[in-house]
Amino acid sequence: MRYLSAYFNVTVKTTTPEINGTDLAKQAVKASPDMIIACGGDGTVTEVAAAMVGTHIKLGIIPFGTANALSHVLCGTLSKVASLETICLNLIDGCEQRIDTATCNGELMLLLAGVGFEQQMIEKADREKKNTSGQLAYLKGLWEAVGxxxxxxxxxxxxxxxxxxxxxxxxxxxxxxxxxxxLAQGKGVPNIMDGELDLTWLDPDRMQILNLAELAMLGMGDKNEDSESVEGNNGIFHRSAQRVTVDISQVGHYVIDGETREAKTLEVVVRPQSLSVIVPESIIN
Known part of the structure; x- marks a missing residue:
């Protein structure tokens, strides 16, 4: 924390099996700080953010997880290669940005909920596999699910x-x-500031390797303006909404922001611009 302590009055709190990031963030919110920094993976970031939604306290992220997906969304590929010093400097010099959050069955959702491939991929990539293979554990899990x-x-x-x-x-x-x-690129990269949720699902009768290849192209910017229609984009289907309810009783479990849950129904509701985050100034510009 030596990079930050020269600019901020820093208090460090560490999670334990008994006290999670939400508990610690709730304590911090009571002190009305300018910023709360979550240091960890997407699960830790979500825990911390759960206590901050609806406030004007800024969330900073130091990504130390396996996927660091939210950091990638907010900071681009910088989050994958930046040194700790660079990340801290971005927290010092970065800009405040309001982003959307959502709830899934009453639980905070920053990224996505999924059933099928996404849920199976997370379940197959257990902690031991992630510790051994990192993000390759997710790729292996996805290929098993696709198979x-x-x-x-x-x-x-x-x-x-x-x-x-x-x-x-x-x-x-x-x-x-x-x-x-x-699996979420049905109309290109979802926009975390558009006030909408993006649904993406796949044609079961098309070769899934073709669907994955098409999703990759959509994510790189090859967007189909007609993909808003339920008719789909070849094997890819996309819709947008502010509230989504899904009967998943046939499956009985799902994944939310990388964590598995059990339920018969999903109810996901977007909360536009409900969280302040710190992003690099270059992202705003």
Whole structure:
């Protein structure tokens, strides 16, 4: 913390099995600091942010996890290669930005919820595999899930519209996702400041390797302006909404921001511009 202590009055708190990031952040919020910094992976960042939504306290991130997906969303590829010194300097000189958050079954969601491929990938990439292989553990888990290609039926309701039924091996509901999160790229990289959720699901009858390749192209900017339609983009389907309800009783479990949960229904609601974060000035400009 020597980089930060020259500019800030820094207090360091460490999580324990009994006290998580939300508990510590709630204590910090009571002191009305200018900034609360989460040092860890996406799970730790979400825990800390849960106590900060709706406040004007700025969230800073020092990414020390496996995927660091939110940091990638906010800071670009810089988050993958930057030194600790550079990250701290960005916290000192960076700009404040309001971003969307969401709730999934009442729990804070910064990134996405998923059933099918995304959920299976997370379940297969356990802590031991992540410690050994890092992000390759997720890739291996994804390939295993794609190879199985289990198709599920879901009833989906967007906002107050009539429900519709889909059959798919993969459904994601994203508030934000970096380009590396392929399964959420149904209309390119989701915008964390557009006040909407992005649903992406895949055609079960098309070769999934083709769907993944197409998602990669969409994430790199090859966007289809017609992909808002439920007709889909070849094997890729995309819709946007502020509130999404999904009957997942056929599966019974899902993943939210890299953590597995059990439920028969998903209810995801976006909360526009509800969290202040620090991003590099170059991102704003």
């Amino acid at each position: 199985q290609n289990e198709v599920h039926e879901f009833s989906v309701q967007l906002n107050d519209e009539a429900p519709f039924t889909i059959k798919t091996p993969s459904l994601t509901i994203a508030n934000a996702a970096p380009v590396t999160t392929l």
